[in-house]
Amino acid sequence: MDAKNILVIVGAGGHGRVVADAALAQGGWTRVAATDGDPARCAGELLPGVALQGYEPAVALRDAVFHVAVGSARAREHETHAIGAQRLAAVIHPAATVSPFAEIGAGTFVAAQAVVAPRAKVGVSTIVNHGAVIDHDCVVGDYTHIAPQASLSGAVRIGARVFLGSGARVLPGLSVCDDVVVGAGAVVIASITEPGVYAGVPARRLK
Ligand SMILES: CC(C)(COP(=O)(O)OP(=O)(O)OC[C@H]1O[C@@H](n2cnc3c(N)ncnc32)[C@H](O)[C@@H]1OP(=O)(O)O)[C@@H](O)C(=O)NCCC(=O)NCCS
Incomplete structure (x- = not known):
């Protein structure tokens, strides 16, 4: 983890919420945000303080690292390749x-x-x-x-x-x-x- 980074959680379902909760407990991020491939899930908050934002602007964020929090293994694999493993952060x-x-x-x-x-x-x-x-x-x-x-x-x-x-x-x-x-x-x-x-x-x- 790099303390200067924004963490963007990709996946606004139940597992995304669990990851957001853990990331907040882990601490050290300048901000924790979230997004989803489904535009209908990109508004409001995933948890208090974890704002949801549109997918394209979220993945374009400079100084951000990403955590793919989707349940399906194939979807996780696909999204990991789309984002690039070098931009991923463990939580x-x-x-x-x-x-x-x-x-x-x-x-x-x-x-x-x-x-x-x-x-x-x-x-x-x-x-x-x-x-x-x-x-x-x-x-x-x-x-x-x-x-x-x-x-x-x-x-x-x-x-x-x-x-x-x-x-x-x-x-x-x-x-x-x-x-x-x-x-x-x-x-x-x-x-x-x-x-x-x-x-x-x-x-x-x-x-
Ligand atoms: C094994 C599993 C994947 C099968 O799901 P499915 O393909 O939808 O299968 P079905 O529900 O149609 O069940 C098929 C048969 O397997 C049996 N079966 C299903 N899950 C079983 C299990 N965990 N252990 C023993 N038998 C099981 C069913 O009773 C059924 O038997 P029958 O044909 O004699 O009636 C699923 O039941 C399961 O255990 N998923 C894990 C869920 C989980 O742990 N989630 C964690 C989320 S974080």
Whole structure:
């Protein structure tokens, strides 16, 4: 984070509001603003003090950095490319625990009560949501979302654009390939090597 920067949150939905809340708690920004690709969502405030403004003027702001806060992995990927990864800022809630020996990618969000352990590596524009745990030596790919209370045991490898649902668990050392959805509460006990939707205990392919 650069204390001289304005932070613009791209995405005026519920997740954008959570990121704005964390950015205000994080502090150090000259201003926190927000925008959205939908012009109907570009007026008023996302939260008190976080003004919404039109997309074009917002992305043209000099001295601004951006955080893409949209739920869909594909949309997050698209918007990240449109803005440019070098202009992205991570937002880390001060109540998250992130090891100084972990790596957090550009534009990634780490919510309150999340834990990212040493030698974990989290990609670009990824979401580590409330209370999620990324244990030691895990690798989490770009645009992935680890939902609230989901947990990765040590040395797990998660691909790009994966959605790991609330409270889902992945046992130590396993891998999940790109473009997988894991349902809420699932327990992944064997590596997942085919894109698809998986759920249950143990996790089985639904689609
Ligand atoms: C797994 C999931 C993606 C499937 O969604 P879907 O494709 O719309 O599937 P459906 O709701 O049509 O359910 C299909 C079947 O899977 C079952 N199922 C759905 N979610 C399940 C889950 N989490 N665990 C176990 N079974 C599940 C349904 O009961 C249904 O079974 P049936 O065919 O025997 O009736 C979704 O249910 C889910 O768990 N999403 C995660 C939500 C979440 O964690 N959000 C966090 C936001 S931050």
